[in-house]
Amino acid sequence: MPRIKFVMSSGAEHEVEAQEGTSVMQAAMDHLVPGMLAECGGYTNCATCHAYVDEAFVAKIPEPSEEERVMLDCAFHVRPNSRLACQVQVTPALEGLVVHLPVSQTEG
Numbered sequence: 001m002p003r004i005k006f007v008m009s010s011g012a013e014h015e016v017e018a019q020e021g022t023s024v025m026q027a028a029m030d031h032l033v034p035g036m037l038a039e040c041g042g043y044t045n046c047a048t049c050h051a052y053v054d055e056a057f058v059a060k061i062p063e064p065s066e067e068e069r070v071m072l073d074c075a076f077h078v079r080p081n082s083r084l085a086c087q088v089q090v091t092p093a094l095e096g097l098v099v100h101l102p103v104s105q106t107e108g
């Protein structure tokens with residue numbers, strides 16, 4: 001199972017083993033990673049699974065759909081490597097993936 005490291009804006013890290021075929025969001029939820037709210041349950045309707053994908057992995061993940069792009073426009077602190085974690089599928093290519101969570105999801 002690919003290992004994924006979630007990094008909070010505080011610098012705290014949570015490394016999990018993710019089930020292939022699920023989403024990066026689901027991997028975080030399965031391991032109770034704080035800050036991954038995922039309020040809509042993965043239906044591209046909330047952007048509370050917003051995460052920054054480590055630059056080294058951006059090219060290993062399919063481009064976001066139009067639906068994902070529209071929802072990211074509603075998120076705070078969006079960057080070029082922003083993704084909705086519910087739309088990123090866990091594959092073997094993501095072994096060692098690092099995702100950072102935005103400050104809006106990990107503080108107050």
Ligand code: FES
Nearest residue numbers: 040042046047086
């Ligand atoms: S969980 Fe709601 S958009 Fe990803």
